[in-house]
Amino acid sequence: MKRRRILLLLGGTSAGAFTLGSGAFSSTTAERDVRIEVVSDEQAFVGYDVQGENDSDETLPKIVLDEGESEPLVNVTNRFTEEITITDATIKSDLDITLERDKDSIDGGETATIDGTCNNSKGEDTVELDITLEGDRVSADLSGANNQRRFVVQCGTEPATPEFSGNGNVFRGQGSGILSVRVLYDDDKESEQFEWDTNSNSQIKKANTDLSGTISAVYFVNWNVVYYNPNMDKNEIDFPDNWPDNRRPGDKKGGESSNSSSGS
Incomplete structure (x- = not known):
């Protein structure tokens, strides 16, 4: 299974440090001075993992959702020692997809899962899932609007060959x-x-x-x-x-x- 990751380090001191994976952020804010660094995904502290598989002829991960059934879309992992909170998650798609998450607050070392459910939709679409996170003194918006975060959702089973x-x-x-x-x-x-x-x-x-x-x-x-x-x-x-x-x-x-x- 091929994963797509976006990672963040939330600084715990008054002069915080953001460590960004290659996907980076659309925006970040903090109460004090912030130093921005770009490092490998393994060195950062908040993981964004799309739960899809890459078919041999696909360039983006693909997730199949049977009608009315919920499946994991993205895992968000907090590798820092302090709690962070998911304050919002939205999906951009022509399909009617409902999002749910198993938790909002993520303790250090824990993972939250964002699930998706198709509602009377059939077909497939390339989707963008945006996530907003907040910590004690920082906040971050993860935009899904690039190919490091986009993935394909298929609602229902594709019809057999005519x-x-x-x-x-x-x-x-x-x-x-x-x-x-x-x-x-x-x-x-x-x-x-x-x-x-x-x-x-x-x-x-x-x-x-x-x-x-x-x-x-x-x-x-x-x-x-x-x-x-x-x-x-x-x-x-x-x-x-x-x-x-x-x-x-x-x-x-x-x-x-x-x-x-x-x-x-």
């Missing part, structure tokens, strides 16, 4: 839920975004009777992923400019999974 039939239809397994999608045809025309209720219709053309013609690709908006028809040459498909580069081959209806490579 199947493309020979007659140009697309199939999903029953019970996959309601999915926001856009459709691209083989003549490069694009549909408006609509909701595909797979609980009622496993075939996309039955879910939206306005669809006609052979479908070359489907954009699953919540998941920021595009599946293209494995019976077609991806390089010959004119994907809309506003569709993501996360493009994967779909499966052939009634056949084996496509072995075509994904990518932009």
Whole structure:
């Protein structure tokens, strides 16, 4: 597991000293003179650890939250001898995520955990979690607005790979839920975004009777992923400019999974 850290030393004397990890702070305040130093994470005294794993093709840690289930997002560790307090924690995301922490005050050597819960949200988003800390004579704001602190949250389980039939239809397994999608045809025309209720219709053309013609690709908006028809040459498909580069081959209806490579 690859961790991302931001660290701080809270000075215990009248002339305090802040020791910052490589992530640093957006702002700090103190009652007396403060000396700022940048050191390795191991030398500092307040740890900020994102509880996500880096997939082989991911640049940011990723945390999966099942609907209604709480999972740890960030651990805040006080390696100093004096108590510090988390006074605020906020998350910036297009997803509806509720934050909870197991404690506010952190004694020396202890860790507080900030958990997240998805509320009626599906999909994934790169999030920023900001934390405000206060000690006896100091305070610090940890901004999540850089890649040393950003991480990806996925709400729910990503739908299974869709199947493309020979007659140009697309199939999903029953019970996959309601999915926001856009459709691209083989003549490069694009549909408006609509909701595909797979609980009622496993075939996309039955879910939206306005669809006609052979479908070359489907954009699953919540998941920021595009599946293209494995019976077609991806390089010959004119994907809309506003569709993501996360493009994967779909499966052939009634056949084996496509072995075509994904990518932009």
